[in-house]
Amino acid sequence: MEKTIRTPLSEADARALKLGETVYIDGIVYTGRDEVHLHALDYLEKGKKVPVDFNGAALFHCGPIMKKVGDKWQAVAAGPTTSSRMNSLEPKFIEKFRPAAIIGKGGMSQPTVDAMKKFGCVYLAITGGAAVLAAKGIKSVEGVEWFELGMPEAIWILNTQHFGPLTVAIDANGGSLYTQVNAKIKENEPKARAKLGLA
């Protein structure tokens, strides 16, 4: 089962996505990782306006390789980065900027899952390292903000078409595939330890 969602998303759109479902995105996706989170929250504190509107947006934990062809940027490789690095800032980011989807890999901590439930945001897992596949879904690069943070850390404005496959790995209702997998790992751990002769 797969479906296509179009950004920006309403809170109802986000809440309707089911755990484990495969989706593709059409529309604008913003990249943002460590420095974008730090910067955006710092701007907020200082009452400065961030250059893009994250409301209802899809935020992609990604630092792409971009190439300039003529006066246009082109995405060469654009897979996800490890989302857990953003754990400490994401709940506040979701509360203040209200993205409706976060795209990344590896999942996020319970406070983030809670914030997603409270404000209506989903976590869409995209395969780590599959950067050529991901770039194929980027039709054009519409622009870049905060380029001075460096190529991996800037906000890249991506116009996507059939971007994915993405797995709804954390839904907007408190469900998480990672929590389910972790419960299984806990169950399996004693068997692995026994195999190694550990108590």
Added chain:
Amino acid sequence: MVTEGDVQNAVVELLRKTVVRLPKDVEAAIRKAYAEEKDEVPKMQLKAIVDNIDMAAKSITPMCQDTGVTIFYATLPRDCKVDVAKGITEGVRRATREVPLRPNAVHPITRKNPGDNVGEKHPYINWKLHDKDYIEITVMTKGAGSENMSQLAMLTPTQGLKGIKEFVLNVVLKAGSNPCPPTILGVGIGGSSDIAMKLAKEALLRPIDQPHRDPEIAKLEKELLEAINMLGIGPMGLGGKTTSLGLNIEYAYCHTASLPVGVNIQCWAGRHGTVRIAPDGKATMVVPEGG
């Protein structure tokens, strides 16, 4: 005679091939994991990885946007006259533009990015000499997602083999979904704190289908890998059969009062490459295989 330009050209091609194609042992292990996976969610992750490997090779594009930091191992003839360090450094600068590689190298405190992957002690080069007439250069392009999950333990000798197993298992559990599993694990045992970590990384350069030459160590590699694959972390931490594709151990004698153990985690994209430069300047790729 080999010139600095020959080294530079060889390094640009080495980096291009290394970030585009996997060593054949790693690729074979990924295809096997895909064939053997039954669950839908992990199967889809592995399919994306396999498709991506094919697309990267076909379009000559880096398979992952994280083209890593470049860690070099250079082995020189005893009478080597050429400035290999300069050739490597300029090769990295050019490859960053020409491949392109992502400009990843930043100042560790100011986080300023020079944009060319060159800075203080970067690229880092490990040196050796040999009695051959060619220069051999190996590079590992190491991504941060997996490197960030690596760990060192200074165990006590009384913790012994059990302590080693416990530590390796815990590193994998703690890393969980973060290092882009299915991973490859490099384990360095003994030496000193720095040597254990260095061996852990060098262990990743040995093909994963080639067990350690010492049968006792090979047995431990197999046992640890089997136990880790019982955990069910699976591709991208979304569950499934294959958590790790391989586990290699290297060891060194250590102080009677010490037992250092290093674990270096490698993501599924276990990229490393090796090139040889003959005395006439001609470069031949050794890894990834097939030129």
